[in-house]
Amino acid sequence: MATSNYDERSIQVLKGLEPVRQRPGMYTRTDCPLHIIQEVIDNAADEALAGLASLIRVRLHADGSVSVEDNGRGIPVGLHPEEHAPVVELVFTRLHAGGKFNKKDGGAYAFSGGLHGVGVSVTNALSTRLEVDVKRDGLQHRIVFAQGEVITPLEEVAKVPKKHSGTVVRVWPEAKYFDSATIPLNELMHVLRSKAVLLGGVLVELINEKSGETYSWQYQNGLRSYLQETLDTTEFLVPLFEAQQYADADDDNYSEGEGAHWVVAWTAEGNVVRESFVNLIPTPAGGTHEAGLRDGLYQAVKSFAELHSLIPKGVKLLPEDVFARVSFVLSAKILDPQFQGQIKEKLNSRDAVRLISGFVRNALELKLHADVEMAKKLAEFAIRHAQARVRSLQKVEKRKSSGVAVLPGKLTDCESTDNDRTELFLVEGDSAGGSAKMGRDKSFQAILPLRGKVLNSWEVDKDRLFANQEIHDVSVAIGVDPHGPEDTVDLSGLRYGRICILSDADVDGSHIQVLLLTLFFRHFPKLIEAGHIYVARPPLFRLDVPAVGKRAARKIYCLDQKELDVAQEKLRAEGVKESSWAISRFKGLGEMSAEQLWDTTMNPDTRRLMPVSYGDLGMQGTQTMFTMLMGKGESSQRRSWLETKGNLAELDV
Structure with a gap:
């Protein structure tokens, strides 16, 4: 050949x-x-x-x-x-x-x-x-x-x-x-x-x-006029909430001028309008500035409701209860924003969550306490949403309760059964599983630790899959039976809206990712087609940067060597002394504390989660590629492919 x-x-x-x-x-x-x-x-x-x-x-x-x-x-x-x-x-x-x-x-x-x-x-x-x-x-x-x-x-x-x-x-x-x-x-x-x-x-x-x-x-009163014009005749539940706040020169945590201007409307019906911008760049995919707005609104309303004892016993207020009927226009100013990709559709800057959340919460709390009647109306609206959510989940749970298989013993389940929120993390190793259990949000995140590398299931019949304990546990935990691409599959038993593969940011971790993706593509293809499978991206490096001037000490997490190089170049441009920062490399997820794992990999506001899809190859092209990569009789084809494509690999040795 x-x-x-x-x-x-x-x-x-x-x-x-x-x-x-x-x-x-x-x-x-x-x-x-x-x-x-x-x-x-x-x-x-x-x-x-x-x-x-x-x-x-x-x-x-x-x-x-x-x-x-x-x-x-x-x-x-x-x-x-x-x-x-x-x-x-x-x-x-x-x-x-x-x-x-x-x-x-x-x-x-x-x-x-x-x-x-x-x-x-x-x-x-x-x-x-x-x-x-x-x-x-x-x-x-x-x-x-x-x-x-x-x-x-x-x-x-x-x-x-x-x-x-x-x-x-x-x-x-x-x-x-x-x-x-x-x-x-x-x-x-x-x-x-x-x-x-x-x-x-x-x-x-x-x-x-x-x-x-x-x-x-030409708008002299820009954001407010725009949102009112866009919502047109929709009736507002409470008056528009408009405010802006920016860090001043004495701020210890943020650079002078960083902050946001926002207008928020709550409506009982009709479409919601949500638009956000960073330094005038539209961010249709949202990002951490929108997460900060959501958190600030939630914290302010929840704090007011608790202070006035408005929340009934047995009801837990969640961010979506406050945010579900929110329309907004948000314009953030960030000194050095980190976007996802060159087309800048999503903001990834972690500091933006705390920046925007703090400013929004303070401004809304002042407004709520200044107009208690309006505040009670808003809080009661959120509480009614929470009660309706609980009732709908109870109905779903009652329908599902009979005939459920015994869940695997090492699965640490979550409290919620709402598939719009729930997440299952398939974690490499018991050590990392322990950190993930401590760091997770137990209300909606479940953890299933996996021992060693999962079986290469590409050429295993679906009837024989359950002979492997790890695959058996995965299938039972997610609530869906193995199936083929042409099978009619009932996904109503699916227990988690997101199934996230969480492995080390090294070669072994990538191998585990491939084995699990092989399992899902071969035996659970409907989950991929429906957009339920994700790959979590933990960082490989951490930069510990000391306090410089008024800016407090900080930690910067980097996915790979490229991000590390870019982060160090930015520190030099900021005037940080080269020898002052320290670089740590994570050997594995087990080395990360629960707080670090939450902040970098599991927190929906700051993590980087990659959805799995067929991409440009399509279903057939992906099938051909997996056969070549995972088939037992394809060693010569794999060798030829490696010789041709070897220069595309980024080695971390």
């Missing part, structure tokens, strides 16, 4: 913008070009956020191109002191060039959505043509790119009044990189309207040359 060569010539080094053109999906959404246009809009919005622009104008041209104009400072056009090239050229041609790294005093941007200097260079890489016009210091300059390369070097094209400044970027997206070359007008309008909402007083315009229509948005 012929095998391909794997030697020094096999290693390919991509330079400039070529990585983006080779793998665009790693850098942006590829369903349509909206996101690469949004990168340019975000840069204009950052100028407005800094108080240096009052206009953002987007124009959809008849030839399919899009231009974004602002009247901010204008991108610098002089030579970079180290790179000896025009700064505006570097911004659009280098993946990690930008003005948003320096967050110290005197930096170009204190708060911004851009973080990595990647955004508009991705826009350039995925466009057939891109033109930039800059007005600055009484001169207008232009530079033109094609397929990411400079075709017209930076040149002076006109003199302008010194008070006129700003940037115009015109983009021709390259259709081959996108599923559809059409920018969805409704989504673009939503993005622009959101910017106007968050940038009070800034005029945002959209001009559609194709239809001849012009739209404009």
